[in-house]
Amino acid sequence: MSIGASLKRLEDYNLVTGRGQYVGDLQFPDQCEAVIIRSPHAHAIIRSIDVEEARGLDGVLLILTASDLPDDLRPIPMRLSPDPILEKALQYPLAKGRVRYVGDPVAVIVAKNRYVAEDAADFIHIEYEVLPPVTDAVQSLEPDAPILHPDAGTNEMYLIHGRKGDAAERLKTCEHVLEEELYVQRHSGIPMETRGLLALCDEDERLTVYGAAKVVHFNHQLMARLLNKNIDEIRLIETDCGGGFGPRGEFYPEDYLIPFAAMRLKRPVRWIEDRLEHFKATNHSREQKHRVTVGFDGDGRIYALRDEIFFDQGGYIRTHGTTVPSLTQAMFPGPYDFSDIEIVTHLVLTNKTPVGTYRGPGRFEGTFVRERVIDMVAAHLKLDPTIVRERNYIRPEQMPYSNGLSALGQVIEYDSGDYAETLDRARKFMGWEEFAGKQLRAREEGRFIGLGFASFVEKSGFGPWEFAEVEMLPDGRVICKTGLTEVGQGITTTLAQICSDQLGIPYDNVSVVHGDTALVEKGNGSFATRGAVVGGSAAWHAAGLLKEKLLKAAAGQLEVPVDMLALKDGGVVYAEAGQTAMTLKELLPVCSDLGISLCEKYTFHIEHMTYPYGCHAAEVELDPDTGALQILNYYIAYDLGKAINPMLVEGQLIGGMAQGLGGAIYENLKYDEIGQLVSGSFMDYLIPTSMEVPEVTTEILENYPSPLNPLGVKGAGEGGTVAVAPAIANAIVNALQEYAIPFTSLPLRPERIREALKRMKPER
Amino acid sequence: MKPAAFDYYKPETLAEALSLLDEFGYDAKILAGGQSLIPMMNMRLARPPVLIDINGVPGMTGIEVGDSEIVIGGLTRHYMVEHSAEIERSCPMLAEGIKLIGHSQIRSRGTIGGSIVHADPTAELPVMLTALGGKVTVVSSGEERELTPEELFLTYMTTTIEPNEIVKSVHFPVIAERTGHAIEEFTLRSGDFAIIIAAASVTLDEEGLIESAALCIGGVDGVPVKLDEVTDELIGQAPSEELFAESCEPIVDMVEPEKDIHASVEYRKDLCVALSRRVLKKAADEAKLA
Structure with a gap:
């Protein structure tokens, strides 16, 4: 059985021996290089663009501005959660008349190499009429705020209203009411490899584009539509991908511009985003302000929850439509059973880089707010915050449980789980019972230590379907084609293990093929922690059909009933006794002779997502002199029903934690008042390094398999990220408990801790 | 992120390097380790027309x-x-x-x-x-x-x-007898540019009293700032945690740092006090051991 085994990743050999093929590694004869000219202003009218001087430079091959693109070109549409109301704020590949964020693409230069292209940039003369920018979502709603898209007539593009019961009414009867404002700063996934594309166009107008990731088949269709070509005239190919995390692989302006340039030049055109560009051009995420009200009784039982969320969308609606705000609100109640809920989300435009999803979209933000609020309720009542959590959890016997809210076109319905259990494990592991004593002794030595918890529910297995095609070759090797893509998560290994399990062959006899529209007939791609659940189930079924065929052929040959046989150790065995009945080497020629095709396709459909869950716990120490924070101990309990490869799950949790830590303490895409990004390089945008990421103890639980798929799996991709900020914030607050400092906004920088230590007087 | 065009020279002697400098003057930049210059050139924040690579010049290493x-x-x-x-x-x-x-x-x-x-x-x-x-x-x-x-x-x-x-x-x-050194910096991440950095040297006399001391802070001005007003007060005194705490408190009013996105003026001042106290204490402890 290879499902459940921590097998080595099949992906790694090539990657660690330098054989990876990233888009930047590809070279074709006559290849030339594109550079994008971007707006230096947050908000401006483009008065004129003069490219003549640049066009005349030696080595410059093509310059494109909006007027060089087809008149009937449509803007880039939404991939997920589309809504017609949002269409007036979609982005065109090149800005038409107006720029709305620093980094908005205005022109493309293609030259014989990148040096020449960057030289030519100096000779493109653009006259801007600078408009007042708006850089804050709340200010953007004020009546005198400049409007970004005059056609839309407002900066509030969308209002999402979710409710269950009557929160306003319920709040009136609650013994205690708390109102708080919390803020999550703008940050995003920063892949080690920036985006890149290489497009080739031959004389008969056929396009081949390398550099796709994440959602290859969707982008394939979109590319054809925008370029006005037949789908079979374009081949889109995924290359090795140096990190996905949400931003990478969506359809961006360059995904139109680079193929378009290749079609114009009939030469291979490459564009590699540089890091400074990446910070301005690639999706940002996370920035939200919450105004939360909770009503509860003296025992900490919370009955009513009201939240008003201001969601900073940036200058345009991009491919995610309303995904992030709707997920924020639908997943906001987390593991708790609140009887009355009302959440209003304002999706607001600002003159900043547009946003999309980033690992744990909406849950990182919502979990921070909710889990801080739980601790505030506990502090208000002077109760143990873990007890307050226990009193509010949805109980296992309430499953399936709906919180009455919806996102991604479906009502949230948790399938299974015991939320109290993961908290209890965290409490025991971290020594919560004895912690107050330990804390007191530390304080006597002048040390400030604190322990914090944060519970979360994740979602995974977003449908509506995924495709797999499994074929056994005459030599017994297996090809598994999948509509998923490899963004580093290990889907190659995972699917190989699934096929191996069904077919009784070693997992390294399975080759997984993905991300090439000429080889894989359809797919939805890798996002939303859907791969193992939906793509894994498709592979399970396709391999299962193949197994049936093999066993049937063997049964015919051996003249025994099919149900006596099984596939194991590279052959057919008698199920009961386990002795070999026939090797695959013997069986495969028989199948060939009988004309049995050993290729099976399966499209696995799923209507509801599945919900893994867990608990993070952090023990921290604060330096009273500097406010510096040290993580002494970090723990994650995660129940995902079934781990196909526990080592990969652990890797996901630890890597996810590192990104969550970035969002909690370090990363901040900060804008000044004129809309300039002031943390737009690795000098100022701080991602945690190996020196900052602590040891993380993970406990992977399989107590509540999903009833919604044959493998019982729930996803592993995002649970490591979503609860880091509240676990750490709660630990900081716990370390400073007598000072009653709220810590309601991220990032939790040492300066704020120091300020708190210095300014706040003990309450008593 | 590609540099603008430049002429590249790789002199083989110091004399040759110096004569190239005489020839190009302000147009030339010396390339040594390139750890600051090359990123600045790649971002086109620096566009020197001439680069003189001295990595091949003998006798300058050691x-x-x-x-x-x-x-x-x-x-x-x-x-x-x-x-x-x-x-x-x-x-x-x-x-x-x-x-x-x-x-x-x-x-x-x-x-x-x-x-x-x-x-x-x-x-x-x-x-x-x-x-x-x-x-x-x-x-x-x-x-x-x-x-x-x-x-x-x-x-x-x-x-x-x-x-x-x-x-x-x-x-x-070279460090003198009965002398201790200490240096500490505050960064948000390991290896980053310091927000505040403090370095101290303390020499004790034969009775264990402070004979001389030096304290220098970076991150508060355009040049490193030496705080002789603080260290002069220490001379002749017995080193102690209280002494250093007390003598470093006035640093708040001696330095005038500027704010940036990573730290406010007030926080920088606080860090100056805390780090000064720590390095003086540590240097004195080291001096006792020396």
């Missing part, structure tokens, strides 16, 4: 420890200082502080002379040079001259070195 002075060639890489047992013995501050420069990849290329002429006031080498009262020898075709840190550093990224001069060597004093 560490010589004499009785009272350490002479480090301008082209000596940070890692060579970091891994020198002689430096560890003869100048603990330098041994400790050099490790705080960036990351090991940076220290393997970056040079002592390059750090000094880059003159970042929060960088480790300018702060240590100022704290310890070292010297810098610069050469041009015509002459060789020695500069104290006070003569050398003008303001942010600016020195009094002329466009026709090269840093030949950097000089640090």
Whole structure:
């Protein structure tokens, strides 16, 4: 059985021996290089663009501005959660008349190499009429705020209203009411490899584009539509991908511009985003302000929850439509059973880089707010915050449980789980019972230590379907084609293990093929922690059909009933006794002779997502002199029903934690008042390094398999990220408990801790 | 992120390098370790028309420890200082502080002379040079001259070195008897540029009282700031935690840092006080052991 085994990743050999093929590694004869000219202003009218001087430079091959693109070109549409109301704020590949964020693409230069292209940039003369920018979502709603898209007539593009019961009414009867404002700063996934594309166009107008990731088949269709070509005239190919995390692989302006340039030049055109560009051009995420009200009784039982969320969308609606705000609100109640809920989300435009999803979209933000609020309720009542959590959890016997809210076109319905259990494990592991004593002794030595918890529910297995095609070759090797893509998560290994399990062959006899529209007939791609659940189930079924065929052929040959046989150790065995009945080497020629095709396709459909869950716990120490924070101990309990490869799950949790830590303490895409990004390089945008990421103890639980798929799996991709900020914030607050400092906004920088230590007087 | 076009020269002798400098003057930039210059050129924040690569110039690399002075060639890489047992013995501050420069990849290329002429006031080498009262020898075709840190550093990224001069060597004093060194910096992440950096040297007399002391802070002004007002008060006193706490408190009013996105003025001042106290205490503790 290879499902459940921590097998080595099949992906790694090539990657660690330098054989990876990233888009930047590809070279074709006559290849030339594109550079994008971007707006230096947050908000401006483009008065004129003069490219003549640049066009005349030696080595410059093509310059494109909006007027060089087809008149009937449509803007880039939404991939997920589309809504017609949002269409007036979609982005065109090149800005038409107006720029709305620093980094908005205005022109493309293609030259014989990148040096020449960057030289030519100096000779493109653009006259801007600078408009007042708006850089804050709340200010953007004020009546005198400049409007970004005059056609839309407002900066509030969308209002999402979710409710269950009557929160306003319920709040009136609650013994205690708390109102708080919390803020999550703008940050995003920063892949080690920036985006890149290489497009080739031959004389008969056929396009081949390398550099796709994440959602290859969707982008394939979109590319054809925008370029006005037949789908079979374009081949889109995924290359090795140096990190996905949400931003990478969506359809961006360059995904139109680079193929378009290749079609114009009939030469291979490459564009590699540089890091400074990446910070301005690639999706940002996370920035939200919450105004939360909770009503509860003296025992900490919370009955009513009201939240008003201001969601900073940036200058345009991009491919995610309303995904992030709707997920924020639908997943906001987390593991708790609140009887009355009302959440209003304002999706607001600002003159900043547009946003999309980033690992744990909406849950990182919502979990921070909710889990801080739980601790505030506990502090208000002077109760143990873990007890307050226990009193509010949805109980296992309430499953399936709906919180009455919806996102991604479906009502949230948790399938299974015991939320109290993961908290209890965290409490025991971290020594919560004895912690107050330990804390007191530390304080006597002048040390400030604190322990914090944060519970979360994740979602995974977003449908509506995924495709797999499994074929056994005459030599017994297996090809598994999948509509998923490899963004580093290990889907190659995972699917190989699934096929191996069904077919009784070693997992390294399975080759997984993905991300090439000429080889894989359809797919939805890798996002939303859907791969193992939906793509894994498709592979399970396709391999299962193949197994049936093999066993049937063997049964015919051996003249025994099919149900006596099984596939194991590279052959057919008698199920009961386990002795070999026939090797695959013997069986495969028989199948060939009988004309049995050993290729099976399966499209696995799923209507509801599945919900893994867990608990993070952090023990921290604060330096009273500097406010510096040290993580002494970090723990994650995660129940995902079934781990196909526990080592990969652990890797996901630890890597996810590192990104969550970035969002909690370090990363901040900060804008000044004129809309300039002031943390737009690795000098100022701080991602945690190996020196900052602590040891993380993970406990992977399989107590509540999903009833919604044959493998019982729930996803592993995002649970490591979503609860880091509240676990750490709660630990900081716990370390400073007598000072009653709220810590309601991220990032939790040492300066704020120091300020708190210095300014706040003990309450008593 | 590709640099603008430039002419590239790779002289084989110091004389040749200096004559190229005479020829190109302000148009030329010296390429040593390139750890600051190359990123600036790639971002086109610096566009020198001429680059003079001195990596092939002999005789500018090496560490010589004499009785009272350490002479480090301008082209000596940070890692060579970091891994020198002689430096560890003869100048603990330098041994400790050099490790705080960036990351090991940076220290393997970056040079002592390059750090000094880059003159970042929060960088480790300018702060240590100022704290310890070292010297810098610069050469041009015509002459060789020695500069104290006070003569050398003008303001942010600016020195009094002329466009026709090269840093030949950097000089640090060998640690005296009954002396302790300490250096500490506050960064948001390991290896980042310091928000505040403090370095101290404390010498005790035979009775264990403070005979002399030096304290230097980076990150509060255009050049490293030496706080003699603080250390003068310490002379003749017995080192103690309380003494250093008390004497460092007034630093809040002595420094005038500027804010940036990573730290406010007030926080920087707080850090100056805290780090000064810590380095003085640690240096005194080291002196007791010496």
